[in-house]
Amino acid sequence: MSVIKLKNISKDFGKGISKVQVLDNVNFTADLGELSLILGPSGSGKSTFLTIAGGLQTPTTGTVTVEGETLEKLSTKERDQLRLNKIGFVLQSYNLLPYLTVTDQFALVRRIKKIGNMSQEELDNLLEELDISQLVNHYPDEMSGGQNQRVAIARALYPNPPIILADEPTAALDSNRVKIVGRLFKDMAVKHHKAIVVVTHDMRLRDFADHIYQLMDGKLTMER
């Protein structure tokens, strides 16, 4: 079943001669249980694609549907709720609050979304798997870029959303860790029945993907 569906999406920035079309009639669906990989060079519109899919910005034309709900019909508040409950974002930067320790990053989630989160045991296992369980009392500025990225991945998975949207989640990771994260995403998709969409230019993730797309000149083409 497709939980997230983009239909005839186009996105322009600017007007007149300075107008750029970043996305050109893009169609995309993601199913539960699958890991989709969208590859494209820098500036090709990967982040734009992901923010539109997650309801952070509206497309110029076209519709986005998440679990059967058309995003453009939702109020700001309903869209907040949808993101909170249905979508885990792993963002390209500034993922973590600088003044919260790793433990408190999760505590903050618990304060806002009170039910349906991972159990403490599941969280401990996740941190173990990502090799960050020794960092729970660290602040973001006391960790490396790769460690921050892995905490951000755990932060996105913790509320148990059916959909994960990840923007360059492996940019700061070495090949070994890329494999761990790739396998984790694959496991999450298969075992926990989630739809995982990763936009990246990291070819090392190809091996784990069920579907691979190329984003180029505003066009999205399916490779497999």
Add this chain to the structure above:
Amino acid sequence: MFLALKEIKHEKVRYGLIIAMIVMISYLMFILMGMMLGLANENKAALTTWSAQTVFLNKNANDNLGQSVITKDQLADHSLNKHEALVGQTATVMTRSKKKAHKESVQFIGLDAGQYIAKDNMPLVAGRHAKNKHELVADESLKVKGYQLGDKVKLNSTAENYRLVGFAKDSQLNVAPVVYGRLSTWRELRGAAPQVVASGIISNQREGASRFKELAHYPIAKFIQKLPGYAAENSTFMFMIGFLMVISLVIIAVFLYILTMQKMPNYAVLRAQGISARHLIGATIDQAVILTITGICGGLVLTLLTAWLMPMTVPLVLEWPLIGLISIILILLGGIGALLPVRMIMKVDPVRALNS
């Protein structure tokens, strides 16, 4: 509260500075308020002790008891009732004769020993009431300054010797200690003509202007407002306190604005993660309130320490209801100061989170 507290805890220096600023501002406000009330008290304490409700002066006295004289003629057809007392006031220099000669500016108050103030409204902290013209009772502040019962003193440059036999409670007028004596002494100090009886009449009842037609009539509140310098001092203090409130509002608003601006990328991420703008606004207002409350507590501690440890020329009068009121206004202003960043938070664009 969670976000607010965690952030303050992590950014101790930053928030410490803001709190320090609020501590200093609220301290200054409390001290100014204390000084204002202290000064006001020194202006009028004696009137309160006398339970004065109505004052009658000469019509040409320019509202000033010390400059007023009333004559036998003006009283001709009236005799005073038991709620009324003749009072003669004059600024006087009192000189202690023995030990180190010591000069003191005082307000001499001449009374009739048989009238209500001398009989009932002159509570003493030490000694006794005067039995004759050569005995004086002085305000307790002179006791603190080292005067003792039995001290021999002279008034102005008259040759006469007087003896201090008692110290009176809360007896200050026009920011000077009161020294109580007889009306006849007042007449001598004043060099007044024989038909002059006193400066004015004080009553502990509300009386109408018709009571003494030849005299100017003042309800006590009006009389106090007309005390030399009283209204001007008060409005100066009020102006300073009011302006400090505006300054604290601006400081809180500016600091929170700058801090919020720096946190915009973080807030964008939180918005992207589905955390509502309301929650973030709540955190900012919580923070403003925590900062002001902490600052006010610090200011209070400093104020109490000051009142307790520091000898002041003007004693601080700390009135808790007023301090409470100032504190509440400060906290409200802190909340208002947080409204400026609130507008920014409402406009946070989560897309920014991904594009930086």
